[in-house]
Amino acid sequence: MTAWLLVCNPMKFRLKAMLDDGGELTNWSVGRYLRDMHKGDHFALWLTGQGAGVVATGELTGEPYWTDDDEDDDGYWAEPPGPRNVVPLRVEQWLQAPVPRSWFKTHGDFAAATVLTQPFATNPHRLSDEQWGALAAEVEQALTHPTEGWQPEGDGIWDLRPGDQIRRVELHDRYGGSRQGGISPSRTSNNVIFFTDPGTGEQHGYQDVWESDDHFRYTGEGQVGDQVFSRGNKAIRDHLQEGRRLRLFIGSRGVVRYSGEWILDQSRPYSWGQAPSTGGGDERQVIHFHMIRIGAAVTAPDVPVGAEYRVEDETTIPAPALPSAPDPALMAQTLSKHRQLQNALAQQVRDRGYHPLSPTATDPAFDLAWHQEDTLTVTEVKSLRLENESHQLRTGVGQLLDYVDQLSARSPQVRGVLWVERAPTEDRWIGICERAGIVLAWPGTEARVWP
Structure with a gap:
């Protein structure tokens, strides 16, 4: 029996709101393996964002089919999904707490799972017999030994463009994350918001370097002692595996300016350096993240293509952006x-x-x-x-x-x-x-x- 993993981005579909309203999930959008999906196949539903993981399992109740309208919207989509392929399904159990991403990352059967290696790939992800067996056992464990409940991320869609300015308070009201500190992973969106400010950063040993317009070396967080991969540093290091976007802002207080989206250079994501502690204390070890602006050319030979x-x-065509189009x-x-x-x-x-x-x-x-x-x-x-x-x-x-x-x-x-x-x-x-x-x-x- 074939098994599938379906991904839900709560920034696009308000799953928690639907469940709170007593709604029932009866189908889901799919874009590949359309001929391979059949009635009776198992599936697991993966929720993205902070605390990502599997939150439900069930089975498919039919073959994928094409729908031309938004009959299944009911107001829970951030934007109408439009014409698309969907597969009918039946959820057999919702988990009180998800099987978390960390479990998948440490389980040997999932080392090459596409939901980890290709987090932005189109639904669905195919699961092997071994993967489904391991996941089904873990789901049973989660059902019999429930822990804290899950909360999907918020509904904010990123709408800032490079060069836009915004008050930091408003930035976090809109997209989440802490109002203080240089690295601010959001719990209400899939963004890691981070700040560079020479006026305040250098006194704490944060010596960020613009190597070019498209290449930036960013010093990790931690003002005293050696820096380690926890909290914000860990969020930056693992952003691709966790499906999170790095958003850089110039400035750290008051009005800040958006510098665009970045990714870690996969050929050399980070290095170690030395910097004084806050106030000019003893030298300590700091993390230097090597970042590339989205859209810049990547020339490292060991970075895979595609x-x-x-x-x-082939049918959903966006409307022209301007009346003169x-x-x-x-x-x-x-x-x-x-x-x-x-x-x-x-x-x-x-x-x-x-x-x-x-x-x-x-x-x-x-x-x-x-x-x-x-x-x-x-x-x-x-x-x-x-x-x-x-x-x-x-x-x-x-x-x-x-x-x-x-x-x-x-x-x-x-x-x-x-x-x-x-x-x-x-x-x-x-x-x-x-x-x-x-x-x-x-x-x-x-x-x-x-x-």
């Missing part, structure tokens, strides 16, 4: 075609025995990638209309040259594929791409990609 492919929704119907048609092309290409990759990948926070924004022996193939997908064909092809070539350059240090060989919906009207584009070292292909010319 995560399991996230199937693109192009024709909404045309935008929807173009974006839908792009997503269809991308999903179809991902399926071809699977059919040939390879694993399609979507970019992570440490990757450039490619559409699709896969490993084939010692070669990493990275693709850009483009829909084509007569009026925009040259622009799309020029843009695609430029993007791929950038992607290949950024990823060249992370794979023995990297090649770029420009995948378009049809043959270009001008054959010269084939020669242009060949001279640039890029494969130009479209449906029906798969032999260009897989000779």
Whole structure:
């Protein structure tokens, strides 16, 4: 019997509010393994955020199906989920306290579990027979020996942009976290908020260094004695595994300025240094976190590229952000075609025995990638209309040259594929791409990609 792990982000779905109102969970959104999920399969529900873990188990009551409306919303979604695939289910038990993330991290059967290694992957995560057996036993233990109850994180959606200023009191009212200290893990959202302030930090030995606009060395917390990995330091060190986002602010009191989202450099997440204690005391050991701004190029060879492919929704198209945006119907048609092309290409990759990948926070924004022996193939997908064909092809070539350059240090060989919906009207584009070292292909010319 197959078993699945479904993930619920309480910032997006107010699960606790639904249960408090006497509601019943009858289905859940899924985006992959649609043909593998069947009636009678076991499932566990994983709640993200502070105190994350499994809070319920049950079984599927049918096959995944497509729904075009928000009939299951009832006001508990932070934003209407829109058209999507859902799988019907029945919860058989809610746990008074979750099986926590820490249990999964220390249990040998879950060392490579995707909910830990790919926390942002699309629902669901597949569980092996051994994993489900171990989890079922732990759930039984939690039911017979309950501890303190669980509280999901709050409903605040991050809406600050880099450069925005906000009073620190208001910041924490909105997103949680302590109003004092340099590192402030939130219990009401999935954010770790941290602050750098040369005016106050250096007197405590906090010598933060901007190595470039995209690389920042941040000193951990702890004013006296050697710093250790607890509280805020631990939250920063483990943020990727725990699915938490690092939010940096300039300043520490009054009005602070948002500097954007960061991640730890996975090739060298931290190092140790020496600094005086508060007030100029004895030298002590401090932690230096090595951070990279989200979107910056990562060149360390041991940082893996991509995560399991996230199937693109081919029907839910966002509305234009500005009244002056192009024709909404045309935008929807173009974006839908792009997503269809991308999903179809991902399926071809699977059919040939390879694993399609979507970019992570440490990757450039490619559409699709896969490993084939010692070669990493990275693709850009483009829909084509007569009026925009040259622009799309020029843009695609430029993007791929950038992607290949950024990823060249992370794979023995990297090649770029420009995948378009049809043959270009001008054959010269084939020669242009060949001279640039890029494969130009479209449906029906798969032999260009897989000779």
